[in-house]
Amino acid sequence: MADEWKFDVPTVGSKQLPPDPRYMEALTSQGYGFEAAVADLVDNSIDAGANDVVIHFLRDGDRLVSLLIVDDGCGMTEDELDVAMTVGGRRDYQHGALGMFGTGLKSASLSSASAVAVVSRTKTSRPAGRRWVMEHAKDGFHCDIVEPAYAQSLIDRYSGGSPIKWNGTVVRWDGVKDFPRNGSLEQTERYIARIIAKLGMHLGLQLHRFLTREDFNITIAVEDITTGMVVTSYGVMPLDPFGYPITGNQDYPKTFKVENAEVGVVSMTAHIWPPKSSIAEFRGIGSLIETQGFYLYRNDRLVQAGGWNNFRQPEQHLALARVAVELPSTSSDVFRLTVKKDGVEISPEFIAALENAADDSGAFFATYVADADTTYRDARKRAGVERKPVIPPGKGLDPSIREVISEELPPLIGEEPIVIKWQALEGDAFFELDREDRQILLNQRYRPGILGGRRGGLNDAPMIKSMLYLMVHEVFQRERIGPRDKDNLQMWQSVLVAAARAEMDRLSDRDGE
Numbered sequence: 001m002a003d004e005w006k007f008d009v010p011t012v013g014s015k016q017l018p019p020d021p022r023y024m025e026a027l028t029s030q031g032y033g034f035e036a037a038v039a040d041l042v043d044n045s046i047d048a049g050a051n052d053v054v055i056h057f058l059r060d061g062d063r064l065v066s067l068l069i070v071d072d073g074c075g076m077t078e079d080e081l082d083v084a085m086t087v088g089g090r091r092d093y094q095h096g097a098l099g100m101f102g103t104g105l106k107s108a109s110l111s112s113a114s115a116v117a118v119v120s121r122t123k124t125s126r127p128a129g130r131r132w133v134m135e136h137a138k139d140g141f142h143c144d145i146v147e148p149a150y151a152q153s154l155i156d157r158y159s160g161g162s163p164i165k166w167n168g169t170v171v172r173w174d175g176v177k178d179f180p181r182n183g184s185l186e187q188t189e190r191y192i193a194r195i196i197a198k199l200g201m202h203l204g205l206q207l208h209r210f211l212t213r214e215d216f217n218i219t220i221a222v223e224d225i226t227t228g229m230v231v232t233s234y235g236v237m238p239l240d241p242f243g244y245p246i247t248g249n250q251d252y253p254k255t256f257k258v259e260n261a262e263v264g265v266v267s268m269t270a271h272i273w274p275p276k277s278s279i280a281e282f283r284g285i286g287s288l289i290e291t292q293g294f295y296l297y298r299n300d301r302l303v304q305a306g307g308w309n310n311f312r313q314p315e316q317h318l319a320l321a322r323v324a325v326e327l328p329s330t331s332s333d334v335f336r337l338t339v340k341k342d343g344v345e346i347s348p349e350f351i352a353a354l355e356n357a358a359d360d361s362g363a364f365f366a367t368y369v370a371d372a373d374t375t376y377r378d379a380r381k382r383a384g385v386e387r388k389p390v391i392p393p394g395k396g397l398d399p400s401i402r403e404v405i406s407e408e409l410p411p412l413i414g415e416e417p418i419v420i421k422w423q424a425l426e427g428d429a430f431f432e433l434d435r436e437d438r439q440i441l442l443n444q445r446y447r448p449g450i451l452g453g454r455r456g457g458l459n460d461a462p463m464i465k466s467m468l469y470l471m472v473h474e475v476f477q478r479e480r481i482g483p484r485d486k487d488n489l490q491m492w493q494s495v496l497v498a499a500a501r502a503e504m505d506r507l508s509d510r511d512g513e
């Protein structure tokens with residue numbers, strides 16, 4: 001039976017079927033995250049040879065109005081702009097280029113905003129611009145031509161005082177979906193702080209090899225359009241997922257080679273992180289379950305940060321294992337890059353061949369996985385000091401803190417975790433322990449003081465909650481509370497009540513100012 005299905009389907013000719021303009025909608029519904037979409041535009045700036053890329057959030061008083069990405073790359077002429085705005089327009093790429101599909105600019109922009117305008121100038125051409133508005137694009141692929149005077153004014157604004165010689169490109173997004181709708185000052189400031197951190201992390205990681213170059217910088221800036229002043233400016237720092245100070249295992253890094261008939265020899269450099277590192281390169285890029293595994297690079301750009309691609313399942317014990325893989329420039333059935341460039345599908349044949357991948361000495365890739373596991377476990381067996389398993393914390397504490405606690409203190413298996421929550425308590429006590437229901441109850445009345453004006457939530461007050469957990473978790477493990485525990489609890493209670501009152505006083509002082 002199986003053989004019959006190998007026959008070709010018989011055909012009698014062909015006809016050309018161009019896509020319906022609605023296709024634009026399909027193209028922009030690929031679930032681009034905001035950071036991935038911005039990263040796609042920065043890729044274009046890198047391909048254009050830019051040294052400086054500035055991501056401007058434009059703010060009109062309390063409200064964010066547009067996002068601009070400005071680069072000092074080679075720029076585009078009118079004809080080149082037409083190609084750039086065409087879906088799949090570009091066909092020829094220089095060796096090492098980050099672009100490959102000819103769609104990034106359009107799909108990233110229109111997934112994230114309701115309109116995208118591109119204004120550009122080269123050394124030899126005048127400023128020119130094009131704009132896609134989602135509504136016009138759907139209606140017969142109508143691309144707008146930007147008024148030359150406006151193109152000129154936008155270039156003048158961002159060319160840093162040397163408009164005559166300047167070449168570069170400004171991409172402007174309007175109707176950005178990620179911006180807060182409720183544009184109060186407080187909401188906007190929170191959003192800006194959060195997005196700068198997220199975007200800085202994403203770009204710092206994906207483009208870390210470019211950011212270590214002397215002559216390449218990315219800046220995230222917030223600009224007030226009424227005054228033209230830059231109110232915040234942040235230089236994106238490289239975040240190298242292999243940037244440990246010393247290796248976790250002296251035999252590593254090691255290079256393994258995988259032979260593949262279609263793409264040739266693929267090199268993988270297997271690293272073992274030092275255990276318990278708290279640096280951002282290790283802990284700041286995601287949970288340890290998500291950040292172990294393969295780091296796939298295409299032309300020096302990270303296109304997948306962690307994950308085992310079905311080679312195996314992630315597990316806590318492999319937290320130290322990270323493998324750098326240099327992908328061939330062209331997408332193939334072996335490595336299929338997503339259009340968003342934030343993940344790669346790897347063929348099952350290649351994954352199967354990993355088992356037999358060997359280093360120069362003939363050691364197999366499987367030994368690496370075992371070594372990463374052993375390094376992790378050995379670090380847990382401290383000489384002389386054995387940490388006893390504990391009842392883990394549960395709801396009320398941020399998952400990232402719970403993850404660290406479970407690495408430091410082995411959790412008792414099958415035990416109900418300790419919930420930490422605010423509750424209206426009778427009297428002045430700062431906390432109460434409900435041993436029966438495994439709860440640490442914090443007195444609601446002190447909450448405003450502890451939060452100091454910040455918004456509350458299930459996982460609020462992480463510092464206080466972690467400390468209290470560390471102090472009292474053992475009490476939950478005892479059969480009975482002894483005199484020593486009783487005395488400690490009473491002592492902590494009176495100190496913490498005094499501290500909580502002091503927090504409340506500071507709060508009312510501030511309100512009175």
Ligand SMILES: Nc1ncnc2c1ncn2[C@@H]1O[C@H](COP(=O)(O)OP(=O)(O)OP(=O)(O)O)[C@@H](O)[C@H]1O
Pocket residue numbers: 040043044045048071073074075076083084085089090098099100101102103104105106169
């Ligand atoms: N900032 C820029 N400076 C100069 N040229 C640009 C810039 N942005 C885009 N272009 C031109 O527009 C073309 C289309 O960009 P787009 O991002 O849509 O696709 P791509 O980069 O070719 O491929 P991919 O879909 O993989 O990103 C680019 O190939 C480039 O020639």
Ligand SMILES: [Mg+2]
Pocket residue numbers: 040043044098099100103104105
């Ligand atoms: Mg691109």
